[in-house]
Amino acid sequence: xxxxxxxxxxxxxxxxxxxxxxxxxxxxxxxxxxxxxxxxxxxxxxxxxxxxxxxxxxxxxxxxxxxxxxxxxxxxxxxxxxxxxxxxxxxxxxxxxxxxxxxxxxxxxxxxxxxxxxxxxxxxxxxxxxxxxxxxxxxxxxxxxxxxxxxxxxxxxxxxxxxxxx
Numbered sequence: 001x002x003x004x005x006x007x008x009x010x011x012x013x014x015x016x017x018x019x020x021x022x023x024x025x026x027x028x029x030x031x032x033x034x035x036x037x038x039x040x041x042x043x044x045x046x047x048x049x050x051x052x053x054x055x056x057x058x059x060x061x062x063x064x065x066x067x068x069x070x071x072x073x074x075x076x077x078x079x080x081x082x083x084x085x086x087x088x089x090x091x092x093x094x095x096x097x098x099x100x101x102x103x104x105x106x107x108x109x110x111x112x113x114x115x116x117x118x119x120x121x122x123x124x125x126x127x128x129x130x131x132x133x134x135x136x137x138x139x140x141x142x143x144x145x146x147x148x149x150x151x152x153x154x155x156x157x158x159x160x161x162x163x164x165x166x
Contacts, residue, residue, distance in 0.1 A: 012164040014139075021139035023156035028148035031084050032100055034107075034116055039065070039077035049091045054109065056096065058089050064098065066109055081107065081114055085151075099124055101151050125151065132165050139164050 042065055046058035053070040063083040068076040085101035095117070096107040102125035106118040122130070133140050133153040139161035143150055 012139075012166075014161060014164070016160050018157050018159050019139055019161060020155065021141065021158045021161050022133040022135060022153045023141045023158055024143050024147075024150040025152040025154055026148040027085070027101055027151050031148070032103065033082075033084070034063075034100060034105060035082045036113060037063075037080040037082050039079050046087065047089055049089070051091045051094070054111075056089070056091065056109075058086065058098075060087055061085060064089060064096065064107075066114070068111060078111060079113075081109075102149070132163070136165055 042057055042059060044060045044062075046060045048058070049056040050069065053068060055065075055067040055069040055075060057065040057067065059065060059080070061084075063086050064081045066078045066081065068078050083098055083100050083105065086098050089096055089098040091097070094108065096109060098105055098107065100119070102122050104120045104123040105116055108115045108117050130150040131143060135153075139158065140153070140163050141156075141158050141161060142163040
């Protein structure tokens, strides 16, 4: 009797139709590419850092504007570092620490260019969340690694789910 009470015999029934569940949100490797672009106007600013003669302005979800601020009456917009999914940054010892979706990148900037010196993958996302959603008692679309890297989960109507989280 104790054995039967302690055993959880629940096995989900997988429906053939459409049900509400969780769908992985994917990005491919191109979505993580960091590139140099021509300077452009600041549209949706986030954090602003003054570092030496440089003014660094985060463009939320897009990257960082690099501005020469040596003449404070006439700052010059030098270039833009395109960092997809970038929402935050910090500066220390001449290096920019910024998020690139779920990864953290370390960037060294000069007046004319930049160099990515390090990348820490999945620092801002639990590895388990890339395999299944946080929610319990939910059907979900199984992860397909060929679609890219999972950066989150969204509620969606899914057809004939094959995965379930108790």
